[in-house]
Every structure is written in C-alpha cells, then in structure tokens.
Amino acid sequence: MPDRSIAEAGAQMRAGRLTARALAEAHLDRIAAENPAIRAFVAVTPDRALACAAQADADFAAGIDRGPMQGIPFAIKDLVDMAGLPTTCGSRAAPATPAATDAAVVERLLAAGAVPLGKVATYEYALVGPSFDGPHPPPVNPWNPDHITGGSSSGSAAAVAAGLVRVAVGTDTGGSIRSPACYCGVVGLKPTHGLVSRHGIFPLSPDLDHAGPLAASVAEAALMLDAMAGFDARDPASRACAGPAAAELGQPIAGMHVGYAxxxxxxxxxxxxxxxxxxxxxxxxxxxLxxxxxxxxxxxxxxxxxAGAIILHHRALTIHRHRLHAYGRQALQSLLAGLGLTGADLADARTAARHLRDETDAILSRFDAVVTANVLAPAPPFAAFAGNKAVWTAMRTLPFNLTGHPALALPIGFAGGLPMGMQLIGRAFSEARLCRIGHAFEAATDHAAQRPPRQTGGR
Incomplete structure (x- = not known):
C-alpha cells in the first residue's frame, strides 16, 4: 500500500476503496519494520498522523476535496518546525524545547489535507556530514547501506528511496535537496528562490536557502510543490506564486529547446x-522525445x-557564531571557513551574484531548460569519512542557489549499483516547464521505476 503513487492513492480514496487512515497505518507499519535499518526517521508522530488521516477521511465523506495531497502521508526534515516536536537540526546544540507552531510549509501541507508522519534526519544544521557525533546515527543509502545518502536532506532522500514515504520536505542551500536525491535515486525539486516560504525553517544562509520536495517521481514532486508554494509575508524573500508545477505534466516536449552544459x-x-x-x-x-x-x-x-561559498560561509557563521562550542567536528570545520571573511567580501560576492544571475537569465531566455550534471560520482562509502572529517564531494548545484533559478534533479542510471542523476534548470518560476520535461524523460526511461531492496533490522 505505501508503494501507491499519490495519484493512485488519491483516486482510490476518492472512490471509497481506500481510507487515509489505512494508508497512514501502512506507512507507519513499514517505518516500524524498516527504519531501524535505514535510520531516516528521527521522530515518528503516529497520533498526529492518524488524527490528520481521520480528518481527511471525514472531509472525503463530506464531499470536501482539498486537492491531490489530501490523505497523503509526508515526512519533514528536522530543520523544519513541527508543533509539539523539538527541531533538533541534527545537533546536540539545538534546544530541546518543542516547537510551538508549524513551519509555513507544514501549515500549507496540512491545509491541503496531507498527513504528517514525523521528522527525518538532517546533517547538523544543514552543514556537512555524515557525522557520528550527533544525536542520531546518519541514515544509510537504501541502495547500499555501506554508502552515504548525501546531505543535508539525508533523511528525506533515504525515506523516499526506501519506500517509507512517497514525498518529504527538504531544504537546499548549496545542493541539499539535489545531492541526496541524486545519491539515493529519487527526484528533488529546488524551486525558484522565494516560491516556498522558509518561515519556521532554521536558516543556514538566507540569500541561498530554499525549501522544496523530494519525491518518488516528478509528478509527485510537482503535486507536493504546488501544495507547499505560496506567498507568505513572514518570509522577506517570499514572492508571488507561479502557476501550478503540475500544470503541464503529460504534455509532449517535441520542439522544445534544451541547452546541454x-x-x-x-x-x-x-x-x-x-x-x-x-x-x-x-x-x-x-x-x-x-x-x-x-x-x-x-x-x-x-x-x-x-561567490556562493563566500555568501554561504559568511552568513552561516553570523547565524551560528554564538554556539560554536557545542557543535560536532564536521559542522565546526565548515563554519570556521567563514572566519576570514569580511563584510566587504560579502558585498563583493553579492555584486558578483547579481551579475551572474543576469548572465544566467540571458542564457536561459533562449531555452526551455538547461541540462547538466548534478553530482559527479555516485555516493561515496562511509569509510571515506573515517575520523569524522569533512570530505568535499564534487557537485554542480551551488550556482543555482546563488542565482535562485529552479532546478529539478532526477535519476539517469546506475554505476556499481548506485544511482546517478542530472538536473534541469529553468527560468525563474518555470517549474511547470521543468516538470513537463522531467516527467517526459521519466516516462521514456526506467530509471525512476527502479527501487532498492527492502531493508529490515538495525545496523
């Protein structure tokens, strides 16, 4: 039952052949059986999940339809506030006080009738990892548990890849939706900067921070993004919502012009x-096609x-400077990279960012999308991080946090049994066009249809 797509489950619930409660219970049962091996979920909320599922069922019975996400379970990255649970940010330094309210993305998903299953792991404060000195051991890659998931939306990607959930909330400051999507063989969508509110999400570098979905398919990423997106005055970067990301799904891509970088x-x-x-x-x-x-x-x-690294490290150190003593080794190493940066460096990097954004806009104006690599190699093994040291992995993601353009990550095959991926980049607020292209590619290949073996037991 948890392997039904959002469209399939939604059709069955609307036809009265499936209840949201039964769907939620099936997901909770699978999490109980398989999460000890995957380590994606760090907190499960069965009471809230079943209450939201009951409300979804009552709405269906009353003829109230809140949209495609009604009755659909989802997971929340533990950088994102969920009322009643502490936002641990994957760190022992985080306060244990439960969040008083839901983050804006959670509010919007609940308003759409979605069912929250709980919190999934993140690298410490969305910095680097995997680390072994945090409150939870890092998730493993469902395709090979000796390999990492990528970060920082590590639990979101692992949970989707392992089939614990179809969709999960992630965040992306330098590639943190797209890198784990690539390593785990799922879809990740970093939307246009400002399309999804970051209110209630712990910041890393507000100039670059984005929130978006990780999903089992392009269509499901689009449906979830449509529920998450919308203007929010509580986020200074929030901008008017674009058209639905799912609006062009299923349409042909013949005649479209795609640039290959x-x-x-x-x-x-x-x-x-x-x-x-x-x-x-x-x-x-x-x-x-x-x-x-x-x-x-x-x-x-x-x-x-x-330019992106200067902005990220300068802003991250400003936010985190007051509690550096409590951080794990890898997170501390990352934050200390900002020590030598000045306000003038930040100003110069922002000037460069504006020029680079304009240059990228000019290129994208000639194409429906641009395609390039996402991560330059499959997921490395945990052994590469021996000694809890920070290890750089080659990606091509940070530039589109700098420019704010939307980027869709999707799988393209395997090497040594581990997934590889690409990303499609588009003009600002062109999520529908990217999803149209990605969905057509997905339908013409079998990459997204492949799933890792089920995992049970703990490690």
Missing part, C-alpha cells in the same frame, strides 16, 4: 566516467561556486 563537468578530474556516459545517454533520450539539443556554455563554474 556539458563542458561544466565533462573534463573535471573528479568526474566518474560513468556519469558522462549516463548524461550523454539522457540527453539523447530527450532528443528522441523531440527536444532540440544545443551545446552551451554557462558562466564559469568556479566563479559561481566561489
């Missing part, structure tokens, strides 16, 4: 050759990453 990653020494082969094959699949492909050059990646 191959040179952004093809000669990088960190690239696993299998990623290049899979990327070329994925772009060929888009061509066979009728898209017109052009090789393009994006702004220099190193410059974009450097």
């Amino acid at each position: 191959r040179d952004w990653f093809a000669t990088d020494p960190a690239l696993n050759p299998a990623v290049l082969v899979a990327m070329d094959d994925a772009v060929s699949a888009l061509s066979l 009728g898209a017109r492909i052009s090789l393009i050059a994006l702004p220099d990646y190193a410059v974009m990453e450097a």
